Amino acid sequence: MSSIKDVAKAANVSTATVSRVLAKHPHVRPAVRERVLAAVAQLEYRPNLIARNLRSQQSKTLGLIVSDIRNPFFTAVSRAVEDTAYAHGYNLLLCNTDENPEKELLYLQLMGDEQVAGVIFSPTLQTLNRWHELHLSFPTVLIDRSLRSGDVDAVLLDNLSAGSLLTQHLLSQGYRRIGAIFGEASTTGRERQRGFEAVLHDAGLHIQPEYVRFVRPQSEAGYRTTLELLGLPEPPEVIFTSNSLLTAGALQAIREQGLHIPAQIGLVGFDDTAWASLVQPAITVLAQPTDEIGRSATELLLQRVADPQRPTRKIILQGELIVRESSIEQRA
Amino acid sequence: MSSIKDVAKAANVSTATVSRVLAKHPHVRPAVRERVLAAVAQLEYRPNLIARNLRSQQSKTLGLIVSDIRNPFFTAVSRAVEDTAYAHGYNLLLCNTDENPEKELLYLQLMGDEQVAGVIFSPTLQTLNRWHELHLSFPTVLIDRSLRSGDVDAVLLDNLSAGSLLTQHLLSQGYRRIGAIFGEASTTGRERQRGFEAVLHDAGLHIQPEYVRFVRPQSEAGYRTTLELLGLPEPPEVIFTSNSLLTAGALQAIREQGLHIPAQIGLVGFDDTAWASLVQPAITVLAQPTDEIGRSATELLLQRVADPQRPTRKIILQGELIVRESSIEQRA
DNA sequence: AAATATACTGTAATCGATTTCATAAAAGAC
DNA sequence: GTCTTTTATGAAATCGATTACAGTATATTT
Numbered sequence: 085m086s087s088i089k090d091v092a093k094a095a096n097v098s099t100a101t102v103s104r105v106l107a108k109h110p111h112v113r114p115a116v117r118e119r120v121l122a123a124v125a126q127l128e129y130r131p132n133l134i135a136r137n138l139r140s141q142q143s144k145t146l147g148l149i150v151s152d153i154r155n156p157f158f159t160a161v162s163r164a165v166e167d168t169a170y171a172h173g174y175n176l177l178l179c180n181t182d183e184n185p186e187k188e189l190l191y192l193q194l195m196g197d198e199q200v201a202g203v204i205f206s207p208t209l210q211t212l213n214r215w216h217e218l219h220l221s222f223p224t225v226l227i228d229r230s231l232r233s234g235d236v237d238a239v240l241l242d243n244l245s246a247g248s249l250l251t252q253h254l255l256s257q258g259y260r261r262i263g264a265i266f267g268e269a270s271t272t273g274r275e276r277q278r279g280f281e282a283v284l285h286d287a288g289l290h291i292q293p294e295y296v297r298f299v300r301p302q303s304e305a306g307y308r309t310t311l312e313l314l315g316l317p318e319p320p321e322v323i324f325t326s327n328s329l330l331t332a333g334a335l336q337a338i339r340e341q342g343l344h345i346p347a348q349i350g351l352v353g354f355d356d357t358a359w360a361s362l363v364q365p366a367i368t369v370l371a372q373p374t375d376e377i378g379r380s381a382t383e384l385l386l387q388r389v390a391d392p393q394r395p396t397r398k399i400i401l402q403g404e405l406i407v408r409e410s411s412i413e414q415r416a
Numbered sequence: 417m418s419s420i421k422d423v424a425k426a427a428n429v430s431t432a433t434v435s436r437v438l439a440k441h442p443h444v445r446p447a448v449r450e451r452v453l454a455a456v457a458q459l460e461y462r463p464n465l466i467a468r469n470l471r472s473q474q475s476k477t478l479g480l481i482v483s484d485i486r487n488p489f490f491t492a493v494s495r496a497v498e499d500t501a502y503a504h505g506y507n508l509l510l511c512n513t514d515e516n517p518e519k520e521l522l523y524l525q526l527m528g529d530e531q532v533a534g535v536i537f538s539p540t541l542q543t544l545n546r547w548h549e550l551h552l553s554f555p556t557v558l559i560d561r562s563l564r565s566g567d568v569d570a571v572l573l574d575n576l577s578a579g580s581l582l583t584q585h586l587l588s589q590g591y592r593r594i595g596a597i598f599g600e601a602s603t604t605g606r607e608r609q610r611g612f613e614a615v616l617h618d619a620g621l622h623i624q625p626e627y628v629r630f631v632r633p634q635s636e637a638g639y640r641t642t643l644e645l646l647g648l649p650e651p652p653e654v655i656f657t658s659n660s661l662l663t664a665g666a667l668q669a670i671r672e673q674g675l676h677i678p679a680q681i682g683l684v685g686f687d688d689t690a691w692a693s694l695v696q697p698a699i700t701v702l703a704q705p706t707d708e709i710g711r712s713a714t715e716l717l718l719q720r721v722a723d724p725q726r727p728t729r730k731i732i733l734q735g736e737l738i739v740r741e742s743s744i745e746q747r748a
Numbered sequence: 749a750a751a752t753a754t755a756c757t758g759t760a761a762t763c764g765a766t767t768t769c770a771t772a773a774a775a776g777a778c
Numbered sequence: 779g780t781c782t783t784t785t786a787t788g789a790a791a792t793c794g795a796t797t798a799c800a801g802t803a804t805a806t807t808t
């Protein structure tokens with residue numbers, strides 16, 4: 085590995101001049117520039133980014149902290165984040181927290197220690213609640229979850245509308261007894277539930293508490309809870325799930341009970357995963373614009389990196405209702 | 417941000433002593449150690465990793481370079497890699513190359529510039545072929561793809577056996593006319609094909625060239641190629657696909673043709689994705705031990721980081737045949 | 749031609765840690 | 779009580795870049 089000193093020696097100039105040439109500063113004689121460039125090529129010199137970062141007190145790395153990259157939503161978002169970061173000359177440090185607040189704190193610290201330029205983060209409720217105590221040394225953009233009020237940049241789905249949209253669709257299909265399973269770990273589940281209840285309320289429908297559940301956002305919990313709902317004296321006509329893992333669990337439970345979708349029970353969920361359109365009947369979902377979320381979050385972050393003073397912003401994106409067969413009321 | 421100097425000043429010692437206390441060196445008087453620790457706590461001091469890396473010429477970061485994190489195989493592997501890296505105090509830089517050799521080179525360079533401790537990489541055939549010209553400054557473990565001969569650490573599926581296992585299963589189910597779609601970009605597809613052909617050959621079956629296709633490993637190509645196969649004068653009785661994207665495309669094509677699985681056409685593939693067991697009929701797959709692959713690769717890499725002289729090793733893991741309904745010959 | 753401005757380049761400080769070397773203090777040996 | 783060994787600490791070099799500052803060479807004015 086040759087260093088800037090070797091280049092300087094080979095080109096018979098000082099390291100300062102090499103640095104100037106590489107940083108494309110003006111005020112370097114063409115002849116000298118050529119000599120330096122030749123030496124760089126000859127030695128296959130590549131600047132040491134660690135040294136550069138230390139001196140300039142900033143790096144070209146962004147952090148991405150999610151609960152689990154295997155959640156299709158985060159998989160898709162992370163890809164978009166990486167693409168956008170790459171396009172701007174940044175790279176990506178990836179962390180999985182498993183919805184564990186301790187791991188979140190640990191990784192946030194790590195990001196500080198690594199002097200990342202900024203972080204994109206999907207926090208638990210716990211961490212969100214102590215956000216102001218954290219005093220992070222780097223800018224952060226929250227995705228998927230955030231406090232309504234918080235003074236933080238964020239890119240979010242309009243969860244209220246999303247919940248409403250899906251619920252309206254169910255009502256329009258004639259469903260009345262709606263079982264709903266929401267994730268408990270985040271603000272997102274709560275907001276989708278508020279959209280859900282608002283629509284039911286506006287339609288003058290009574291909301292039966294035993295139909296509405298908050299659980300850990302995992303397929304296992306979706307499975308178990310769906311069995312419970314189906315086991316009620318008067319089971320729901322359709323199951324509303326607030327994320328794709330819950331949907332998968334619910335689907336499994338319904339299958340196991342030998343019920344036919346949508347004839348005997350409807351099913352809707354969030355996120356247009358690969359399998360939502362592959363299973364039969366295909367699942368009606370509220371699709372999140374994952375690419376757009378990843379891209380906006382990254383760009384928002386980079387804008388803040390460029391200008392730390394800029395007032396915080398929240399970007400609210402709309403989901404898209406994709407109606408498939410799983411929620412077409414056939415009894416009507 | 418307080419630096420080691422601030423701590424030194426606060427504890428009334430030199431920076432060397434602070435460094436020693438933090439590195440848990442012996443030969444520091446308890447009283448001094450306490451003073452330093454108190455100062456560290458008081459100032460909430462955290463060592464600057466950039467500075468540490470520069471001085472020690474190594475970092476606690478690993479690189480993971482894959483073609484696309486959205487490929488379920490890589491999603492699963494990356495999670496295992498991150499977990500294992502985390503357990504050893506390392507973190508993860510993630511890159512997507514889209515099977516683009518230029519991007520691969522670029523990212524490999526970047527890894528060198530960032531002074532990562534090592535890289536886990538799933539290369540294209542092109543990059544693999546010029547591997548020896550590359551002279552990377554860091555250890556690398558290849559996953560999923562590698563040259564049989566190459567002097568590189570690697571963690572691989574026993575693709576030959578895997579291809580054989582799936583094919584044997586098909587023969588045992590009475591299938592004879594087998595259409596097969598392999599990925600063209602990597603060594604992996606070729607090896608699975610060799611296992612496939614070996615079994616057919618041993619069974620004394622003639623291999624019809626028009627039944628065996630090599631395509632870009634994407635769902636679109638799987639879809640198109642399946643339509644072609646189904647359109648043959650004498651279409652195959654079952655479709656063998658060599659990765660999960662191809663399987664998804666094939667499934668879509670079969671559905672669109674209104675064919676019933678497995679009564680009219682069978683389907684098998686690789687990787688036990690979330691949806692393989694969720695669609696109906698569930699798909700017979702050769703499951704790769706993704707967790708094991710990610711974990712082994714990371715551990716192998718860290719062992720090499722610890723001892724660069726150690727002879728290279730290839731870890732060959734066995735896949736598991738998971739028989740589901742999509743390949744149960746019902747005509748027999 | 750002298751005065752001033754501008755272009756070019758090098759020296760040395762700096763970022764924040766680690767580590768070698770030297771030295772002072774304490775402990776052990778005889 | 780002197781001599782040697784061990785323990786404990788600090789001063790300063792080092793990693794590899796960037797950049798403030800200073801100085802010299804060239805160009806422009808007058």
